[in-house]
Amino acid sequence: MFRCSVRLIKGLTQITWLQEQPVLPNLLYRRSVPAAYLPSRALRVTWPCAEEVKDFSLTNPSWSPNMRNLYNKYMELSQQESWKRLPSYNATATHLIEQYPDSAKPQVTTRLFTRNLDVEDLGFEYVMFYNQAEQRTVCSFQAGPYLESPIGFAHGGAIAAIVDTTSGACTICTVGKVKTANLNINYRSPITLGSTVEVQCRVDKIEGRKIFLSTEIRSVNSQVLHAEATALFIQMKMSE
Numbered sequence: 137m138f139r140c141s142v143r144l145i146k147g148l149t150q151i152t153w154l155q156e157q158p159v160l161p162n163l164l165y166r167r168s169v170p171a172a173y174l175p176s177r178a179l180r181v182t183w184p185c186a187e188e189v190k191d192f193s194l195t196n197p198s199w200s201p202n203m204r205n206l207y208n209k210y211m212e213l214s215q216q217e218s219w220k221r222l223p224s225y226n227a228t229a230t231h232l233i234e235q236y237p238d239s240a241k242p243q244v245t246t247r248l249f250t251r252n253l254d255v256e257d258l259g260f261e262y263v264m265f266y267n268q269a270e271q272r273t274v275c276s277f278q279a280g281p282y283l284e285s286p287i288g289f290a291h292g293g294a295i296a297a298i299v300d301t302t303s304g305a306c307t308i309c310t311v312g313k314v315k316t317a318n319l320n321i322n323y324r325s326p327i328t329l330g331s332t333v334e335v336q337c338r339v340d341k342i343e344g345r346k347i348f349l350s351t352e353i354r355s356v357n358s359q360v361l362h363a364e365a366t367a368l369f370i371q372m373k374m375s376e
């Protein structure tokens with residue numbers, strides 16, 4: 137069962153690339169699992185069967201043409217440059233599948249906040265790509281109708297969540313396990329529900345355990361600046 141799951145994940149997640157990365161393996165393959173990444177006992181039910189492990193970063197019918205175009209653009213760049221698509225599951229623990237021995241498989245009912253809807257199209261539709269050489273992440277984000285705040289536009293908290301996710305992924309890929317310590321966002325122009333925007337994030341500097349990043353959210357033609365943000369992530373200590 138464990139081997140089967142591993143094969144499945146390998147197939148789904150470009151695991152070869154992940155294993156080559158300096159930091160993601162720390163997160164994905166550590167033998168001792170940090171408690172913070174495990175669901176609480178009370179929430180344990182069953183480990184998802186192989187068929188239930190869905191990679192949400194792959195195209196689905198709800199994606200708009202703009203969403204598909206961005207996906208195709210970065211998939212093409214992945215062939216020539218150092219961009220890589222980041223697999224995405226609906227629970228944090230699912231990303232850690234390989235590190236559990238059969239006897240200790242966690243049972244997951246927690247959900248990653250940005251993947252907490254079962255129906256496509258309604259909430260966060262997104263796919264992220266990471267460029268290791270440039271320590272940058274791009275995210276193609278389609279804001280679904282359940283992210284509304286002002287009528288017809290995306291909620292500021294939803295926008296913050298996608299900024300946190302994109303900059304968090306960028307940081308994890310660069311240095312390993314982190315927590316968000318600070319997030320500053322300037323909202324410049326509302327994001328229309330159903331539209332696709334491009335989130336561009338890069339590591340600005342690393343000082344010890346502190347990783348500083350900046351992010352911009354722009355329309356797909358780059359003409360409209362929707363939001364700009366800075367973030368500080370703190371690398372978790374070895375003992376955490």
Ligand SMILES: CCCCCCCC(=O)SCCNC(=O)CCNC(=O)[C@H](O)C(C)(C)COP(=O)(O)OP(=O)(O)OC[C@H]1O[C@@H](n2cnc3c(N)ncnc32)[C@H](O)[C@@H]1OP(=O)(O)O
Nearest residue numbers: 300301304305314315316317318344345346368370372373
């Ligand atoms: C793929 C999906 C990715 C998604 C990623 C999403 C990640 C998240 O959302 S995490 C959830 C939200 N964040 C949290 O809940 C974090 C809560 N806060 C904490 O746990 C802790 O305060 C934590 C871990 C940030 C820092 O604690 P700790 O590890 O003890 O660090 P600490 O020793 O206090 O500080 C280390 C350095 O960072 C600085 N620092 C810590 N917090 C801040 C802050 N908020 N602002 C500025 N500087 C800070 C300290 O001043 C210190 O600096 P220096 O080394 O120069 O003296």
